[in-house]
Amino acid sequence: MDEQVVHVSCDGSLFAKHPKMDRLINGFLRELCPTKQTKVFSAQTAGVIGSAMLAACYHHNNSHCDDSKSNPNSKCQSYRMEIVWRNIFLMITLHMASVYGAYLGIFHARYLTVMFNYLYLILTGLGITAGAHRLWAHRSYEATKSARILLMLLNCGALQNDIHEWSRDHRVHHKFSETDADPHNSRRGFFFAHIGWLMCRKHPDVREKGRTVSMKDIADDPVVQFQRRYYKPLAALFTFILPSYIPCVCWNEDPITSIFASTTRYTLLLVIVLSYHSDLDFID
Ligand SMILES: [Zn+2]
DSSP, X not given: OOEEEEEEEOSSOSSOOOXXXXXXXXXXXXXXXXXXEEEEEOSSSSOOHHHHHHHHHOOTTXXXXXXTTSOTTSOOOOOOEEBOHHHHHHHHHHHHHHHHHHHHHHHTSOHHHHHHHHHHHHHHHHIIIIIIIIIIISXXXXXXXXXXXXXXXXXXXXXXXXXXXXXXXXXXXXXXXXXXXXXXXXXXXXXXXXXXXXXXXXOHHHHHHHTTSOOHHHHTOHHHHHHHHTHHHHHHIIIIIHHHHHHHHHHOOOHHHHHHHHHHHHHHHHHHHHHHHTTTTTOO
């Protein structure tokens, strides 16, 4: 069995370096990835679970050097996966808050708040499925300007990158499916394809080959470009502020319960959409 060393560069230090932790993580990797001997090598820390899982999901052979779909003339480059600790921290915080939000939703929230968030989840989901995915990324149908504005606003409530970026990533995903240029390359494993790709810097091929994907139609759409220009305030307003505020004003919901219920709704939609990238990747 060939031993492959996966370099995981850490820019944070959550665990003190300890040889026992190295052995623990490398044992864990052997369980996850039995066909490849993989080692975590970290300059600053012994690694954490996030590093281990990402490293296990990273197949060193899956570089564009030997990928038939890649440019055969491209030079072999070594790729060092760089973990974005801020995103890992955000994901952990988000999921913990969502568990608490689910508890509040079951035991404390008003019935109307739960129904409202369920409806809002469906609608903002349409902002991704009918909007960013079908309308903008695939151009499966035409839509009037008012329909595009509505879908754009619903898309803001999903907070999954603006339509321009979402469409570009998705077109790259289809054009270079299962290569390093695929932002959520499923050949790098279930965890990477599901959520790991949001926890590390994009492979250079994603950016490089992403430039070959035509985005003229998206760049020419004033609705998409308006959203891109004001994405942060729009996303904050439609993802958290408005759906938290409406239950408080309309049926006197407790503000804390409403905020956490909104967080749970958002996380649920995120998990559903990310599932399309991993376990449901064949549906496009
Ligand atoms: Zn698709």
